[in-house]
Amino acid sequence: MEKQTITIYDVAREANVSMATVSRVVNGNPNVKPTTRKKVLEVIDRLDYRPNAVARGLASKKTTTVGVIVPDVTNLYFSSLARGIDDIATMYKYNIILANSDQNDQKEIQVLNTLLAKQVDGIIYMGHKITDEMRAEFSRSKTPVVLAGTVDPDAQVGSVNIDYTEATEQVITQLIAKGNKKISFVSGALTEPINGIYRMNGYKKALKKAGINFDEKLVFETEYSYQAGEEMYNKLAKVGATAAFVGDDELAIGILNGALDHGIKIPEKFEVVTSNNSKLTEMVRPRLSTITQPLYDIGAVSMRLLTKLMNKEEVEEKTIILPHNIADRGTTKK
Amino acid sequence: MEKQTITIYDVAREANVSMATVSRVVNGNPNVKPTTRKKVLEVIDRLDYRPNAVARGLASKKTTTVGVIVPDVTNLYFSSLARGIDDIATMYKYNIILANSDQNDQKEIQVLNTLLAKQVDGIIYMGHKITDEMRAEFSRSKTPVVLAGTVDPDAQVGSVNIDYTEATEQVITQLIAKGNKKISFVSGALTEPINGIYRMNGYKKALKKAGINFDEKLVFETEYSYQAGEEMYNKLAKVGATAAFVGDDELAIGILNGALDHGIKIPEKFEVVTSNNSKLTEMVRPRLSTITQPLYDIGAVSMRLLTKLMNKEEVEEKTIILPHNIADRGTTKK
DNA sequence: ATGAAAGCGCTAACAG
């Protein structure tokens, strides 16, 4: 025979009080006489009663769970953000439903819909690009949304990022100061605003300031993968680049190793700066110079912002920019 | 004014059918006349009706979500498993509630309880060690549990792993064949069965077969981190080890870089073999030799097993061992 | 401080 699930009703009966009272003590409502509270608590303990969050969710219209959409958790950039998100979520008593989207448009919409169907109280979205359809869904639903480490020029929703333009400009400026004239720009698709708009603008600004002409041949779009990076080095060599600014750490490591495997001296003959400062950057030799982003914090702050939004608190600014820096390590000249 | 959520009842009214019929078409029940199905579907579309999964969960006692407990998602070993889990979960229409435990006993219990309160249909646990309390909770609850990449000698629950003992034995045997006499065993706590029992047994077996005495001084327990590895190299040098078998990739990379930073030639002067074959192993130079585990598959198979358990299907064997191999790469002699 | 009662939105017999 199935073990009977014990409900709030059982507790009420055993404690000689009403369901309402049990509900009150479970929810920490102060309007309960200490004696009855004690009595109820004791019965709860004795019966090993565990509130059913689903029933509670249906009645209260709050699930205390938030949806997290991520391209791929095995990417350290995203898993670092996810970690920050989960920690703050836990702190505020939320749980996370984590869904990998593979940045696939269909899957994203699909995932968003099941998340909404599951009545999540809020959503954190990470990705490289927001399709029109997603944007439409975001604004159509009254569920709060925060973009973490993800930019959207037309975003009506909250977001947490660093200033990619400025960071990129600084990197390029430093590279130019070290004597580089041909600095490649390697990133994912330029149709992604973070690449095509923000980083690219920073790149061009630095070039312009230094009086260097923008050369399209130095710009490479590719996928975010180690493999793509390894193959990329040849192309960089072919166009005569002496340095590369790279938008993703795994990609950068691919390029670094590609160069190394060709016997190129790093940083003497080729410099590379990456963008995410994931822990990978410190695990390779030479250590990768990089823009330092507070990855964990971006996630944490995103979740914190989301809690405010879910709580309908007033937020002064829902487009948050966190500080960044540049770490000069082994892949750039001293 | 709040936008009124539209329910199954609204659809029923608009379509001139009963809630039951709407429910049937929503759930793909074949017992609906094509005409009415069409009519209902049209109303659903027009009203933009979206079934409430929480209400459904309460009524059906199934949430189609599973809990996933993991020490830390930013660890590539675990995120790789998690990725496999999520993909199969999606395939079977489940969602994943992901919770980081930091391998903290208290937090684990805490997390397990909220997962259970949220009525997850099943749980996948990853970790280094299962405390008595967790084991007790697992057997007390009727919610199916599967351990992924996690061993528990007394496990009553499902599990998916490789044969750690055999794999370790093979590694050590190969290392011995290459002339090493002093091979260090570096892992996390030996109180964790995977280290203290399985891997250690493999280590000792290989030694014994080769007639080499077990030397406690060659065994090192440490935490799973890159940093710990970097610091570990000195100790290895001190005891005169010429090779190391390492239980974790980040740890192994730390050791590798520690040696490299000391100017040690790898693999000529020191060999290292790691255990998890995460993508990190191919990103360092020289590439790390490793036991190859099908990480993604361990996750995928775990989730598949869990679906069967949740479905109360008959499973021949719930302790699954997946095949492994040894990849001889740059950190071992040819 | 406590109880009664009406839902929350849906599924699942059961009946027809």
Add this chain to the structure above:
DNA sequence: CTGTTAGCGCTTTCAT
């Protein structure tokens, strides 16, 4: 093939 009717377990007014 379709409708009726109970719940699922809890929160939340509204009384008292």
